[in-house]
Structures are given as C-alpha cells and as structure tokens.
Amino acid sequence: MKKIEAVVQPFKLEEVKEALKNIGIDGMTISEVRGHGRQKGHKEVYRGQEYNVDLLPKVKFELVVSDLRFEEVLETITNAARSGKIGDGKIFVYEVAEAIRIRNGDRGDAAI
C-alpha cells in the first residue's frame, strides 16, 4: 500500500476529485493548507501598508491506494492538477505499513 499526498492549486480541487472518482477511487481526505515552493507570493496593500503574502492557499489530498493502482492514481492526479504554471504543487508517496477499517476490523487492501 502507498500513501499519496498531493498538494495542488485550490481551483483544481474539483477537477482532481472528479478524475479520481472516474477511475474508481472514492476514499480520500482533503484539507485546506497554506504553503509555497518556488512560486512567489503576491503583494497586498492596506491603507498604504504593504504586505508580501508568500504562504499561499493550497489544497492537500491524502489517499491510500494498493500497490497495483498507485501509478495509475499518480498519473491521474498529475494530469488533472496540471496547469503548466509555477505553483501547481507537488506529490509525495509513502509506504504504508498497515490499514484497518475501524467498523469491522478489515486489514490491508480490504480496508482501503
């Protein structure tokens, strides 16, 4: 099993969600986060007081998929989230030791 963490542009949320649904991935956790990589922030001015905002809003997807499917999922997310501009985000992949469905105690691939 692999855990995929994808940090993407907020306006790509629906597109990525829809693309994952289309390949049969239903389980995911989504959070609103802030951060930056190479993308520069922007300037805000309030009554002449200038602020550089460098932590920008992003959306983070977290999902755990079986080893068989994770390449396909990575490709789906990458394609759906890409606009081609700086700031599109990043994807990180982790090994997952175990997964348990709390309701009935299912383990491993059966739990995801």
Next chain:
Amino acid sequence: MSNPTALLLQAAPDLTARLNALEAAAKSAQSAGDNAWMLLSAALVLMMTGPGLALFYGGLVRRKNVLSTMMHSFVMMGLITVIWAVVGYSLVFAEGNPFIGGLKYLFLNGVGKDPNADYAATIPQQTFMIYQLMFAVITPALISGAYAERIKFSAMTLFTTLWIFVVYFPMAHMVWGKGGLLNAYLGGSIATLDFAGGTVVHITSGVSALVCAIYLGKRHGFPNEPIKPHSLVLSVIGACMLWVGWFGFNAGSALAASGLATSAFVATHFAAATAALSWMLAEWLHSGKPSMLGGISGAVAGLVAITPASGFVKPMPALVIGLLAGLFCFWMVTAVKQKFGYDDTLDAFGVHGAGGTLGAILTGIFATSAVNDAPINGKVVPLGLVDGNAMQIVNQGIGILIAVGLAVVGTFIILKVCDALIGMRVDGDEEEQGLDLSQHGEEGYIPEA
C-alpha cells in the same frame, strides 16, 4: 364702522377664536413634521455607532480582537447614555459659563414635551436631548480606533467616563450650548461655525486618538509582522451604514425638517462621493490599484470633513470639500503615519482628526449666508470667505486650537490617571491571545461550533 377688521369681526364674532385654533393647528402640524424627522435622525445617529462603527472597526482588526473592538463601540451605547441622562445633558445645554453648562437639567429635570426655544422651537426638548445624546455616544467610540487590539477593557471604560466629562462636555457646551464661548448664535463671543460637530466630535476624538496611540505604544509586531484586516466585508457594510447614518448626523443638525436639512443632506452625500473617488484615485496612481478599503476610508473622510460645513455650504463647494478630504486623509494615513511611526491602529487620527481639521478650515472658506441665514446677534451676517468675511478662517482656527488643546491636555492627564489606577494596556500574553478571550472570555468565530 369703516374699519374692515371690525366689519369682519362683526360679521363673524368667532373669527378670533377660529384664527387662534388655526394657528395652533399649523404649529402642531409643523411640530409633528419636525419631531418625526428628528426622532428618525436620532435613530440614524445611534445606528452609526451600532452596528455602523462596530462593523467598520470590527472588520479592520484581526479575528482574535473582533468582539473586543465591537465592544468598544457598543458599550458606549450603555455607558454614555446613563451619564448623559444623569448629568451630561445639563453640563452641555443648561446655561452656565462660557466653558461648561450648569446643573439646571440635572436628572433631566424639566426636560419634557415642551420645546426649548433656544435650541429647537418646534420639537419637544426631550427629542433634542435624545438626539444630542447620540453624538456623545459615537464620539468616544471613534477614539477606540486608536487603542484597539491592546487596551484593557476596564481601563477603556474608566478612560471614557473621565474623557466625556473633561473633553466632550466642555467642548460641546462651548460650541452648541447657550452662552458657550464659541457659539455666536446664542451669545458666545467668538463666532465659530460648526454645524454638526467637526470640532466637537471629530477633532476632539481624532486628536485624543493620536494621544492614546502614542501613549499606549505600538501593538506587538507592528509594523514588521503582517497585521491585516480580518474581514473587509464587515468593514464595507459598516462604512455604508455610517454613510446612511450620517444623514441623521448632518441633516438632522438642522433640528427641523427644513430646507436647511435638505441642503445639509445634499452637501453630506456629495462630499462622501468625491472623497471616496479621490482616495481611490490617489491609491490607484500611488500603488497601482484602487481598493475597496480605500473607497470606504475615503467616504468616511469626506463625511468627516463635511460635518462642520454641511449646514453652511452649497453643493459645488461640498464636492470640493470631499475631493480635498479624500486626498488629504490618504496622505495622512499613508505618508505621515509611516513617517512618524505611531500605531494609530484604525487611523482614527488620520481620518477624524485630520479630516475634521480640514473641514473646519474649509467651512471658514465656503460658508455662506445664502445657505444658512440664521441671525447672529439679531442680524444676518456674511459667514465665510466666499461671503467676503476672511476673518472667519481665523475664528475657525481658534475653534480648532481650543479643541486640539483640550483634547491633548485632557486626554494625556486622563491616561496618566487611569494608568496609575489600573494600567492601560493588557500584558503581552493577553495581547498575543487576543482581547476577545483575554478580556471577554469569548470568541467571534468558532469553527467547530
């Protein structure tokens, strides 16, 4: 029997009685019209404080201070009302000496349905009393823009209670009370023109705000850490309510549903419009983009500047006053504040102090008896420079100096007293936590609730 009146009287012996009845009916109709407008105006001015100013200021602070900032406005609606009812109205409007009123109206004794002809001959004195109260409510609330996000609530209420006695009551009496030093209409020796409170409300509050900002010192992190308004949406709603409420403030100051009220209404609206535009334009040229915050700041600056002038100037000068106010206050809050580095949190000085001073001077230029022909010492006199009375600018200057002097000295002494008694500022941890939690034990926004 050649006298026609006598002939008429003979023809209709009850004519005198009918004429008297007609006169009484006409008086009662005028009183009904004026009273309706003045009660509405009083409600409009109250709306400027809550929710108008509470929203305007509340949106400009960080989310952890939204309730405490709103409280700074809201609590005035209770606190000042009680003080006004017991003694405040008397100290401003009862006859006394040129500097402060007497105690004739203590506990509102004798303030009832009958008009007080010195101030407003067609409305109950109680209407006049409640209308003037709303000005006393909003004035100390304006100061809160300077000390927001770092003052103790206990210190704020003590400060306000002393301030209203030491600064507001004397200033209001001098400008509006019978026999007040600056009130030429009612026996004062220096003819200062202040229709709706440029000196009384805006200069006193704005200058006191600056003293508070300097005395309390900067907020933690200012100006290096980003301290941004948490909801300009709230501020826009609040500012637009201020704009509407200001019609009660300025047009209501005619104290009757008269042509003068209409004239003040028009001048008020015109100045707000040009000031909103000129501030946004200055911003556009200066930093590349016109902002919503700039628009509402400009509108308020224009409303402040037109306040003393509203009942004295024609519509075209009102456009000019607004235009200048937008530019001047923009410069004050962007360039001047940054140069001197004081932390006037929400620009109470930059907008109210600066705009009020500019408005008081421009009143001396543009005031004309063609708009306001109320007699001074029994005759209609030329008012401002446009009427050929250049001296009026000097008189306006005297009014400004008295307001500034009283505000600076009074506020400084009161701050010293409050600081010695209970301390003005919250400690660092409480400031970091936010005043909503540290002073009031509640939060404005609770996501998990």
